[in-house]
Amino acid sequence: MQKIIANNKQVEIVVDDSPAVKPSHLLIKTMYSIISPGTELTIIENSTDKKITLGYSAMGVVEECGGDITDVKPGDLVAVYGAPYVQHSEYLLVPKTLYAKVPSNVKPKEAALAGIGAIAIHALRVANLQFGETVSVVGLGLLGQMIAKIADAAAYNVIAYDFHEERASMLQEETNIKSFSTINAMEREIQNSTSGNGADAVLLCAGGKKSPLTAQSLEWIRNKGKVVIVGDIEPDFPRNRMFSKEAQILISRAGGPGRYDKTYEAGANDYPYGFVRWTEGRNIEEYIRLVSEKRINVSSFIKEEINFSDVSAAFDELVNKKSTTLTKVINFSK
Numbered sequence: 001m002q003k004i005i006a007n008n009k010q011v012e013i014v015v016d017d018s019p020a021v022k023p024s025h026l027l028i029k030t031m032y033s034i035i036s037p038g039t040e041l042t043i044i045e046n047s048t049d050k051k052i053t054l055g056y057s058a059m060g061v062v063e064e065c066g067g068d069i070t071d072v073k074p075g076d077l078v079a080v081y082g083a084p085y086v087q088h089s090e091y092l093l094v095p096k097t098l099y100a101k102v103p104s105n106v107k108p109k110e111a112a113l114a115g116i117g118a119i120a121i122h123a124l125r126v127a128n129l130q131f132g133e134t135v136s137v138v139g140l141g142l143l144g145q146m147i148a149k150i151a152d153a154a155a156y157n158v159i160a161y162d163f164h165e166e167r168a169s170m171l172q173e174e175t176n177i178k179s180f181s182t183i184n185a186m187e188r189e190i191q192n193s194t195s196g197n198g199a200d201a202v203l204l205c206a207g208g209k210k211s212p213l214t215a216q217s218l219e220w221i222r223n224k225g226k227v228v229i230v231g232d233i234e235p236d237f238p239r240n241r242m243f244s245k246e247a248q249i250l251i252s253r254a255g256g257p258g259r260y261d262k263t264y265e266a267g268a269n270d271y272p273y274g275f276v277r278w279t280e281g282r283n284i285e286e287y288i289r290l291v292s293e294k295r296i297n298v299s300s301f302i303k304e305e306i307n308f309s310d311v312s313a314a315f316d317e318l319v320n321k322k323s324t325t326l327t328k329v330i331n332f333s334k
Contacts, residue, residue, distance in 0.1 A: 003016050003053060004055065004088035005054060006043050006052045007047055008048060009045060009048060010312075011316075013311065016089070019092070021065070022066055023066040023068055024066050024095060024267075025069075025095050026063075026078065028078060029063050029332075031058075031077075032060075032109050032111075032329055033057065033330045034329060035314070035318070036055075036056065036116065037141065037327060040315075044319065053089070055086065055087040056081060057080075057081050058087075058088075059077060059079045059080065059102060059114065060078065063091070068096075077101070078094075078102060079100050079102050080098055080099045081114050081255055081284050082265060085265065096268050096270075097270050097280075098280070098284070100288045105292055106288060106292050109305070109329050113146070114287050114288060116143060116146050117146060117283075117284070117290070118286075119146075119252075120143060120150050120287075121150060121287060124150060125283075127250070129154075129156055129200060131156075133201070134157040134200050135151050135159070135203060138213055139162060139207070139213075140162035140205070141206075141207075141231075141326060143205050143230065148171055148177055149177075149298070152177050153290060159189050160186075161183065167181075168180055183216070198220060198221045198225055199221050199222065200225055202220050202227050203252075207233060208232075210233075210236060211236075214233060214236045215237060215238055218238070221245060225247060227247060229250070235249065235251075254280065256278055257271060257280065258270075258279045259280050302327075303325065305329045305330075306328050306329070306330055308331065
């Protein structure tokens with residue numbers, strides 16, 4: 001089979017052995033996978049001395065099921081998430097804790113975004129907001145946009161910001177989301193929407209390591225408000241500002257409980273439902289439900305489709321910032 005790797009800061013297509021099905025796993029033939037620019041461009045940049053497989057969010061058709069799997073069968077479509085089990089590869093071997101069945105009313109390319117959806121859902125769970133509270137989403141790349149849409153579906157008051165006017169304007173189709181391309185405009189809306197009290201939470205979805213946004217975010221939250229670090233941004237919070245508001249600084253890790261736990265992932269051992277309600281696997285399922293019930297519209301994310309054979313050029317466009325799209329969808333049938 002063929003798969004995509006990063007090697008010495010370049011993207012390559014290489015040949016590897018196809019995996020064989022084993023208990024508690026699915027063998028999946030990939031139909032679509034999603035390029036996650038923030039994560040994957042960083043991996044490419046760091047691939048100076050080793051080969052690294054790219055990708056973590058995809059969907060495909062079940063080829064074979066491990067003996068103890070009963071909820072899907074060969075021919076069913078599933079959404080999958082989580083490297084190294086999920087990658088830009090023609091075939092995937094995925095544990096039963098990391099997939100969700102795709103209903104017929106969800107488009108395959110929509111399902112391929114399940115990993116991004118799970119990460120967005122977990123970030124909002126970390127913020128632990130209640131119905132009607134105000135959240136400011138800062139940084140409107142693929143993940144920030146997804147978070148804003150899901151927050152709106154959850155009936156939060158959503159105020160979004162990105163200094164790229166084009167990205168801020170992408171959310172204008174969501175009539176309840178207030179989106180801005182200047183910090184001053186966002187700050188005014190936070191003040192107006194909260195009677196001057198500040199947002200209940202700010203989710204920092206921007207990248208770029210050190211950034212003034214971390215310190216500024218403390219100005220935007222209410223007393224005892226929260227800042228959740230979602231993007232690849234270095235924490236730099238002045239103690240005095242934190243103390244004055246008794247601010248909570250939180251960080252969101254990937255798609256939820258179970259991520260990076262070998263017992264949960266490689267061992268395919270789920271956590272008890274009553275003790276860990278929202279695992280990464282159940283967050284994948286929840287994303288699929290939101291799309292299936294038309295609670296969120298992700299069509300704007302999947303407009304640019306590329307052939308598997310053209311991935312090197314597509315990554316070059318993203319690295320050199322020649323593409324204005326948030327992501328690219330890899331089609332494995334071409």
